[in-house]
Amino acid sequence: MTISRRKFIQACSIPMLGLLTDAQAEWFDDLFTKKNKPIDYQAVSASFNSVFKPEEIISSDKISLEIPLIAEDGAVVPVTIRSDLESVQQIIILVEKNPVPIVAVFELSPQIETVISARIKMAETSKVIALLKTNTKIFKTVQEVKVTIGGCGG
Amino acid sequence: MSSIKIRTKRLNAQTQIRTLIQHPMEHGRDINEKTGLLIPAHYIETLTLEYNDTVVVKSKLGSGISKNPYFSFLLKGGSIGDTVTISWKDNLGNQDTKTRIID
Numbered sequence: 001m002t003i004s005r006r007k008f009i010q011a012c013s014i015p016m017l018g019l020l021t022d023a024q025a026e027w028f029d030d031l032f033t034k035k036n037k038p039i040d041y042q043a044v045s046a047s048f049n050s051v052f053k054p055e056e057i058i059s060s061d062k063i064s065l066e067i068p069l070i071a072e073d074g075a076v077v078p079v080t081i082r083s084d085l086e087s088v089q090q091i092i093i094l095v096e097k098n099p100v101p102i103v104a105v106f107e108l109s110p111q112i113e114t115v116i117s118a119r120i121k122m123a124e125t126s127k128v129i130a131l132l133k134t135n136t137k138i139f140k141t142v143q144e145v146k147v148t149i150g151g152c153g154g
Numbered sequence: 155m156s157s158i159k160i161r162t163k164r165l166n167a168q169t170q171i172r173t174l175i176q177h178p179m180e181h182g183r184d185i186n187e188k189t190g191l192l193i194p195a196h197y198i199e200t201l202t203l204e205y206n207d208t209v210v211v212k213s214k215l216g217s218g219i220s221k222n223p224y225f226s227f228l229l230k231g232g233s234i235g236d237t238v239t240i241s242w243k244d245n246l247g248n249q250d251t252k253t254r255i256i257d
Contacts, residue, residue: 103218
């Protein structure tokens, strides 16, 4: 490939993350590129708090994050996000303790209802965060999911 | 054979679109047990859903999506004969696309 990975990611994420501020877009870029480096979770959450001001993110009960509380296989965790909020433009799925915490960014047109299902990987027991960005605000909902690789369900 | 399967189901004034894509979604940290070498990262980076040739979902995915990814979306409206197209592109430059007519 003739272009560097960083350039490529910048090129594809700038239009896609155009709704986010520069600092937020950069934060996502950084996470997508931190592939093989160990991640300091506290630093991630601190940097998360620095780009997404806690007061800008509203914890909302209007988002339902349907995910098993106990996932027997971390490789396949079904997740469904649905919401009654108006004019949702982006849905972002994060798994706090994954080596690459950001799982997916969906950019929705008004033609699509705010209902999305996917299957995600989880490295270990962790919080799953869904962020919904409308044209003015960011809403969030969090669910702790326990991953039992041993399969005893405990 | 296409790597993409699409199913559509018309509900009340909505259309459910489900898709299953065959893809290894390797995150680049697993080790091949036979050779002891790292399996290189190989995952879908972008997935696009088009409805009647208009892009309705643009998504950017990471390696945190499970192997053989499944997604479902809910479309407002949708009637018999409309087309739904799903296309993906991975980090190695492979891509695939498939169109289905809503029935």
